[in-house]
Amino acid sequence: MTPVDRILRTILPRSLYGRSFLMIVAPLVVLLGLSTYLFYNRHWDNVTRHMTLAVAGDIALTVEVLRNYPEGEERDRLLRLIQVYTDIRFDFRPGEILPNAGRRTVNTLLERMMTSALDSRVYRPFVLDAVSDENWVIIDVQLQDGVLGVKVPRKRVTSATTYIFIMWLIGISLTLMIVAMIFLRNQMRSLRRLASAADNLGKGRDDLAGFKPSGATEVRQVAHAFIRMRDRIHRQVNQRTEMLAGVSHDLRTPLTRMKLQLALMPPSPDVAELEADVEEMTRMVEGYLAFARGEGAEEPAVLADLAQLVQQVVFRARGLSDARIDLKGADHAMVLVRTQAFRRCLGNVIDNAIRHADRVEVTILPGRQSIQVLIDDDGPGIPADLRVEAFRPFRRLDDTGPVAEAGTGLASGITGVGLGLAIARDVMRGHGGDIRLEDSPLGGLRVVLDLPV
Structure with missing residues (x-):
């Protein structure tokens, strides 16, 4: 046996129920993993990239508005108008400068996509924070005369359908596994009853009154074969017992006649020796008959x-x-x-x-x-x-x-x-x-x- 075989034998379940369940669950888990991975890498990646590019375009438009309308009521009116139609909050802080601390390490997909979109549309220094607030993505953009604070609603840059799809996929998989567990348990119940009946028959507890074939066709075939085997065993034992009972009866008759003849004969050493032989023959016949009966096979446990x-x-x-x-x-x-x-x-x-x-x-x-x-x-x-x-x-x-x-x-x-x-x-x-x-x-x-x- 190779080391791989030993490891598999140690890890894999030993019961038929466990192995059958594993044959159903393993492909389902693999399918779930591949579907989630492909969806995550394809759909979610594309959707998030398009959404972040749209938000970056809105921010770039706002930056151009501030550059063309550096001050006055017209600039403020345009900012309010952009905020109404884009659902993005803007806060211009004149004279402020972003700290020169370098960019924070990008870890999440959203941060990676948002950074790439801003680099391709805004062309200005910025600081991105997509972690501290669970409802907003905060961006500070450095302009010539100040800092433009931007708060983007998270729903503008993330897709809720991705999580819904994954949850639906997991929910359907769990439902299928539960149904498979119930179905397999019902099938295994028939095999357990058959195993219990066979074990009771082997222990001499021949009580099959509550046992009847059930389950799948193959399990029913095994159960019917077991019942036929049990009937054949009983017939064989009964035939052997009846045959030996007849032999015993046939042997008892001449032995009884011999006992009567010996009893009528005058006592002598030869007669005593013959009586001992007859008694020994009688014991041997009784002993063989008792042994052939199976010694208490008909007695209930x-x-x-x-x-x-x-x-x-x-x-x-x-x-x-x-x-x-x-x-x-x-x-x-x-x-x-x-x-x-x-x-x-x-x-x-x-x-x-x-x-x-x-x-x-x-x-x-x-x-x-x-x-x-x-x-x-x-x-x-x-x-x-x-x-x-x-x-x-x-x-x-x-x-x-x-x-x-x-x-x-x-x-x-x-x-x-x-x-x-x-x-x-x-x-x-x-x-x-x-x-x-x-x-x-x-x-x-x-x-x-x-x-x-």
């Missing part, structure tokens, strides 16, 4: 206190084991959760911990984006290269080094079939979260349950 759910599972685990189980963290943490499914998920993890450890710590860590439940133990743990294997269904790690079984649970009724962590991960992902394994500060394994808020 409700707003519950996660701290109380964790406390209930911990208290139950304490009654089933001699291991030390400590509970830390927040006392209250409200979150949308499937209570039965989460109890089973947490029960599977805690049961796996107390099976191989003497001390277990359960910690609740609330956050802005998610709530984490940490389960630490001081057991043998699971090597990092085997942690992915631990989540595979029917995968046990008892024979691969450290004893850490990927299965069983307090609430499941399925022991030793290698489904505990697989079901736990299925439950967490059904809530839009995840589960991961890390090294524990206690020396064993840390299981992190990450549940989105």
Whole structure:
């Protein structure tokens, strides 16, 4: 990535709303700037030059009147007449001389134009002041026998239409930007609703009752595609569950007949071994069916206190084991959760911990984006290269080094079939979260349950 790309990525907005608004506003601002610049340099410059030349011509005419009528009532009458028709005030101060301080620095367009006009028409020394009075432009012209004071109304040398044009241009631009903002906000609202519906579906909150496609044609197409995808997912899950329920029913019938036949047979070591095999087969069938159902996928999510759910599972685990189980963290943490499914998920993890450890710590860590439940133990743990294997269904790690079984649970009724962590991960992902394994500060394994808020 080049430095320019990095700078643009830092400056430019990241949201679709911001980028769309920028695509509308940027050309509008450029057009406004160019229009104002060209109008200022062309129209305003020409208008101001013509107006200042007209005023300079009136002043030059007055200077000629004073030169031809140096005194008397005729000169005064002509000055009053010029003042009436030109709207310029004249004040002749005989015997006065302008101070020899040089010309003031010219800064504004009006001063620049007025100076150029006076130089081209009057041909006499003068002092120009276009700043001190907001209503008048004051000019002192040096004559042979005195100073001619001139007060020119500012409206004679400036055009008000220039400011009106600029204000109209800015007003129209702001109006268009406001309309664009409202239009884009309405379009983005449809995308936000679609994003919220997709996020809820990913978190297992499959409630699309208030969602319907809206907005532009492309947004509606995406919304319809999302609804069709959701329906296909539901059909696939239902078909899988129905198929496995049928398989389970078909397998239960011969298993039941085998149990009855074994019960009628006289007790013997062979019969006891066969009964154990039948019980194990029954547990495997029940466990596979529970795993395939998605573990609580049909249970509605409700707003519950996660701290109380964790406390209930911990208290139950304490009654089933001699291991030390400590509970830390927040006392209250409200979150949308499937209570039965989460109890089973947490029960599977805690049961796996107390099976191989003497001390277990359960910690609740609330956050802005998610709530984490940490389960630490001081057991043998699971090597990092085997942690992915631990989540595979029917995968046990008892024979691969450290004893850490990927299965069983307090609430499941399925022991030793290698489904505990697989079901736990299925439950967490059904809530839009995840589960991961890390090294524990206690020396064993840390299981992190990450549940989105």
